[in-house]
Amino acid sequence: MPARQRLFSGIQPTGVVHIGNYLGAIRNWVRLLESYECTYCIVDYHAMTIRYEPSEMQGRIQELAAVLIASGLTPDRCTLYAQSELPEHAELCWILTTIAGLGELERMTQFKDKSEQDRDNVNLGLLAYPVLQTADIILFKATAVPVGEDQLQHLELAREIVRRFNRKFGPVFPEPQAVTTQGARVLGLDGKAKMSKSLNNYIGLVETPAEIWDKLRPAVTDPQRVRRSDPGRPEICNIYALHRQFSAPDRIHLVERECRSAGIGCIDCKKLLAESLEVEIGPIRQRYQALRADQEQVIGSLRQGAERARAVAHQTMDEVRRAVGLRE
Numbered sequence: 302m303p304a305r306q307r308l309f310s311g312i313q314p315t316g317v318v319h320i321g322n323y324l325g326a327i328r329n330w331v332r333l334l335e336s337y338e339c340t341y342c343i344v345d346y347h348a349m350t351i352r353y354e355p356s357e358m359q360g361r362i363q364e365l366a367a368v369l370i371a372s373g374l375t376p377d378r379c380t381l382y383a384q385s386e387l388p389e390h391a392e393l394c395w396i397l398t399t400i401a402g403l404g405e406l407e408r409m410t411q412f413k414d415k416s417e418q419d420r421d422n423v424n425l426g427l428l429a430y431p432v433l434q435t436a437d438i439i440l441f442k443a444t445a446v447p448v449g450e451d452q453l454q455h456l457e458l459a460r461e462i463v464r465r466f467n468r469k470f471g472p473v474f475p476e477p478q479a480v481t482t483q484g485a486r487v488l489g490l491d492g493k494a495k496m497s498k499s500l501n502n503y504i505g506l507v508e509t510p511a512e513i514w515d516k517l518r519p520a521v522t523d524p525q526r527v528r529r530s531d532p533g534r535p536e537i538c539n540i541y542a543l544h545r546q547f548s549a550p551d552r553i554h555l556v557e558r559e560c561r562s563a564g565i566g567c568i569d570c571k572k573l574l575a576e577s578l579e580v581e582i583g584p585i586r587q588r589y590q591a592l593r594a595d596q597e598q599v600i601g602s603l604r605q606g607a608e609r610a611r612a613v614a615h616q617t618m619d620e621v622r623r624a625v626g627l628r629e
């Protein structure tokens with residue numbers, strides 16, 4: 302059997318994991334375990350490029366690790382670790398900054414957006430963010446990277462940096478390729494903006510059914526459905542978009558039909574969604590709660606992942622240091 306391709310992806314410890322993160326990344330990461338040798342990284346170095354509270358960082362990392370493991374990213378199925386456990390990420394990033402161009406980094410859409418969002422904190426790390434991402438991927442010589450549309454620009458830059466490195470120092474790295482996944486982007490409960498912690502328009506992945514219902518109940522639906530008897534338009538309703546992600550096909554079909562004919566009210570439709578959500582995320586919450594009660598298990602899993610990742614990173618960095626002339 303041919304060796305499986307190496308796949309790498311990272312997620313920031315932002316404090317809350319919501320169902321937007323789950324649909325956009327985590328659910329796919331679990332699916333990708335079937336076909337790839339997967340390394341998943343909690344990217345705490347990246348998280349330092351925006352304002353954060355240092356005393357909260359470790360708690361966030363452990364919280365996120367518990368959510369990821371509870372979702373199915375267990376140590377027997379993948380390598381999961383915290384980025385700063387391997388300073389090789391930072392070392393390789395530095396080497397790559399010497400071949401990355403200032404102009405190309407300044408042109409990155411994410412850099413421009415984040416610079417706009419916080420004009421008093423436009424730091425060098427924010428500019429070098431895609432260089433660190435490149436280092437993250439190639440430290441493992443990963444050839445597969447699951448990316449959403451918003452990250453395609455960074456992956457293209459990573460590929461360019463790899464080509465440049467190989468031309469200058471010799472063929473050390475394979476060019477990473479994008480893996481197109483079925484990741485879905487859902488709007489927040491306001492029905493307007495992307496689901497996010499900062500906009501407080503999210504459903505937490507491990508929130509209780511009661512907490513979820515408190516948020517779902519007032520969530521925005523089709524604004525044309527003023528009265529219960531008004532027919533609705535599921536195609537513009539975010540609750541229907543969530544049904545499409547979490548409900549079984551017959552329920553999705555029923556919601557669509559009954560919404561258009563005003564056969565179902567929005568509250569009942571949301572109750573059905575809450576049920577569907579519970580079927581998928583209820584078991585994750587239960588495993589998460591068990592892990593939070595046994596924090597040593599989470600810390601042990603991260604340690605085990607870091608050891609496995611370190612072995613690969615050491616090998617790569619030996620090769621890199623020799624290639625760039627820092628070792629005999």
Ligand code: SF4
Nearest residue numbers: 533538540560567570
């Ligand atoms: S019935 Fe459901 S899909 Fe239709 S508008 Fe209400 S919440 Fe949205």
